[in-house]
Amino acid sequence: MGFLDNSGDIILDAVLTDTGRMRLARGDGSFKIVKFALGDDEINYALYNKDHASGSAYYDLEVMQTPVLEAFTDNIASMKSKLISLPRNNILYLPVIKLNTTFDSATAKHSSAHFLIAVDTVTENEMDVDATGVSIDGVLMGESPNRAGNRIRLDQGLDTTAISPGRTLDPLLVETQYLIEMDNRLGHIVSRQDASRASVSYVDDDNVASYYLSRGTDSEYVASISDTAAAAGDGSIKGPRGTKLTFKVQSSLELNTSDYLFDTIGTTALSADAVIVGKSGSGKTFKVITSTIRVVGVNTGYRVDIPVKFIKLQ
């Protein structure tokens, strides 16, 4: 009779993130670890081969051979995808969060595949309509968000045709709280109704602002999707639908009044090159900062990065 393998005791050395060190240095008690999450950033589940000829023991052979990177100390570079706890094991579909660019023209992306945010009035005047007087898709008014109805909208639900959108999404899978992360130097999240600013939960050491928006308390941002018709505008989600998140972006005062950040982290582009063409047509020069706004479902963990460009007419 052999000994049992007792080598399964796993001890891991943790490293503090930059935010952890910052909070520790602050000495105000904000460094307090109260919970944990598990991540699988390196895993490519497409390597899971359910049809492996050698049997089920080989299904995850390639997944298990995935090399794991050392820990990053930058808090925004780690734990990008988290593992989820669900009380049921018989779930075949998980909800996604999807950018809805088809609801109406006001939610569409710009032809450059980004949302453009005009950071001052001069740029807004150039970009509100094209040379033919037609509103340009995907241009958000960064100085005066209420000047146009353009906004960013995301829908949540099961994006599958296997289940009818008329069916109610399992309450387990309904996302009720969203986290929006964006560069606080560039802009702020505002509501679509009255352009009031959302409350920032915190700004980390990398100037990334986090906004937590919940259904119920932040009804101007988060609401349930009631339309269950397959062909409706809400139909960016093909199956049962949960909630939707809608917001606008206001440019920061720094972008509005200064070119410093444009010169530091941005580029200068001719309108034609950058596919940014306003009412004056091509030939205009814009300063451009390319960034992303990250939306994360707090409960379901699903994450979407929305590409945005902050633009300023020269």
Next chain:
Amino acid sequence: MATTFKNFLSNDLANTRTLLHEAIPITGSIVSGTYGGAGVALGSETNIKTYGHGIFESVYDYPYLSSSANQIFDVTVGIASNSSVSASTTTQNAKKINIYNQMAQYLVGYDTTGSIKKFKLPTNSKEMRDCYFIPFSRLLIKDEIKKGSFTLDMSVSGTTTFTQTKATNYFVHRIKLTDTSGSNGYYVDSPVGEYGVLFASTSAGTLALLQGETLGNAKTNPAVGLLYYQAGIAVISASVFSQAQNEENGALAGAVYPNHASIIRTSNAATAVDASTVGFHLAATGATIAQLADGFRNRIYNISYNNTTELNSTIYFCRAGHSDFNYSSNPTYLTGSSIRVKTRAADTPISYITTVGLYSADNELLAVAKLSEPLRKDPTNEITLRVRLDF
């Protein structure tokens, strides 16, 4: 409701304290050989930093003008105001007294009248009135010197020519200062923590070099200094260069003792032999602190000790129960909302753990730990990951 976090319970945390030790060998060649040699004036070695105030010198492990050089220790000398060396005619008399008093008030403290106490050997209650001080860099000692690990091997050769080229016979007579009793015989009446007594023993040479020493019997070794473990400062009595008959704490015996010129080490030239039994006293009256420090430094054969780093750790027991963390929000986990690792709803959900994130109440990632390879999680297993965070 789906969740991605799990809160720690009170029994999921444990605190531990671990002492780590590193061996620190300081070879004499770094201290006085590698960057010295013929043609290099004493104190002008590129790894020795001297100062305009002249009250101590610093030893580096590399030429100190290089950014990669590290300071390893300083050397200075002090005399008590009641030392027989102290006189108005003594060179740098006030500075030597100031150094002694500064070290004494810091390491020994004050008596009930507020006066600074003198360094005193607890084994024989004798005052150490003339002392060499060696404060080691925090870089080396870390939190403290490990008790019982300290050794300073130094030359007490005297009746031989003393050249900086380090002739073989220069180190022929050596004594070794150790805190051998430190591990179980240290003292705690210092304001800066614990200290032990440095005992001298013959390290090289055929005869016992020290007063009262019986070779092979550690109990007969004379006490010649103190070692402050937490402060990282060695206080060595100048008696290591003197004979007992003429000194209150003289340690050397027999015909072997350094002549006063070689204690000072003012030049690179060979020095003549003298027969004085009070070498330090002859030297200290006319020499500067820097000259005395140079002389002492050039007699160092080796220093070694173990340092101590106190690691305070919190261990977080991350317990993933059978129903926890079996699904993933990884974008590759789904294809059109369908879970890739399942064919039917009844199939077991599977996820793979590569990272553990420790979070604050407001969901800020404060610490990260990584696994060496993916760890499969499914409803048939429960996993406890012990994550250690050191402070």
